Amino acid sequence: MLELTPSQTVGPFFAFGLPFDGGGDVVPAGTPGAITLHGTVRDGAGAPVPDALLEFWQTGPDGRLPTRSGSLHRDGRSFTGFARVPTDRAGDYHLRTLRPAAPSGSPHAPHLAVAVFARGLLHHLFTRVYFPNHVEANAADPLLSVLDEERRATLVAVPDGGPTGPGYRFDVRMQGPGETVFLDLSTHGLAQPPVATTETPA
Amino acid sequence: MSASQQPATQREVSAEIATAAGVPPRADGHPERAYGPYRSTALRAPQQPLVVSPPSLTELAAPVFGARDVAPIDADLTRHHTGDPLGERIIVTGRVLDGDGRPVRHQLLEIWQANAAGRYRHEGDQHPAPLDPNFTGGGRAITDDEGRYRFVTIKPGAYPWRNHTNAWRPAHIHFSLFGTAFTQRLVTQMYFPGDPLFGFDPIFQSVTDEKAQQRLVAAYDHDVTEPEWALGYRWDIVLDGAHATPPDPDGV
Ligand SMILES: [Fe+2]
16 A cells, blocks of 8 residues: 555645636536536635635436546537536636436435635545435435435535526535535545444534 | 734744644544644634545546647646746656556646746735746646656745745645546645755645655656756655445445
8 A cells, every 4th residue: 555645735826727718617508408506615704715616526417427538628519527616706606517317326316526625725625416306316325314404405406596597506614504514535534433423513 | 713813923833833743643644624833724624524435436437638638738837938937947757646556547637836936827926026927837737558747847936925924835836636536636735855944834734744744745856857958856646546346335
């Protein structure tokens, strides 16, 4: 086993290094079935975080993960499954995508995988966006089903249509009341003895 | 630490760094997200423990990047403008591996950095040091069959920041990496050997294990250095394992 390279913060100056044109356009405008996903990233005081960067990775409506390159230089036609969006001065982000479906054999309900980066965050955070209409799949989901109601709600997008069509809101609370559920997906984390409960009194 | 307090002195922050260094480090070498000496962590580190969860099939895969996404010139940051940038030209090369020692092949690396004077091309950078019209400071590369990468750039300068009074970042290059699984995602910073600012910097010191700190520091490599052209540095990067086995459907 090799020792891992430690994480360091993305810092405040990633704007010319990471965001790219069309980073929030997982599908082109006008794509049938397109939805918008948007929200606000807030810190422990409830203040908007204007220097966060969010990445999303997902299946398409066919339950498949894209296997072709072109995630940075989109061809204007294909579903790439990948979005990278910085928050704006108000802490808001948005992207245009398609609803995900679960891959065959997946124990998990349809979701988007999310990575959150920010100044002041020494190691990125993983979370997931689930959708409220998958009632049965969500109830059986191995993650959602072990969370209490309040924490589970932080992972479920809220329907919030806009002038451009159907939409969902997914806010990220980095700390404090309503703190988003963040995940340890590491091989190291999984090697630890299981924790009896994930519910922690506030 | 509330943001309304007076900025601390370096002496005070160094004392906090020394205290934090006495806490047993995380076994995986990563920093704790709540790290007092780095003030901005105070409101941005979660208070709830992370929920340990087997990755989903989505998280066991990753977005695909290739020749369509990255041009060869993207890896030479000295050739993004008509003229040569000022500063010390350097070569930074190495391999990307996973925890099992396997090369991370054909995956995206992205870097961004300050110029030789310690100034970023970013509206938020208020450091009174000159911008270089011939240097932007962003680069991309795709690892080869052996997980290798190679950038040509300029050695970045140290720069001040507002964490505390007289706070300076050691020279560093920001790195962003993908593996074959989204769970392997890593954003980090590469440092240069022997930097006198290491001991003063809360971000470098947030990695409290000394051996883990050394994994953030490139090695000068005379075999990488090219005569009459550029000094060479070697830096290998190790991502988390790729979770070779699919998640247990009965697991949590
Ligand atoms: Fe930096």
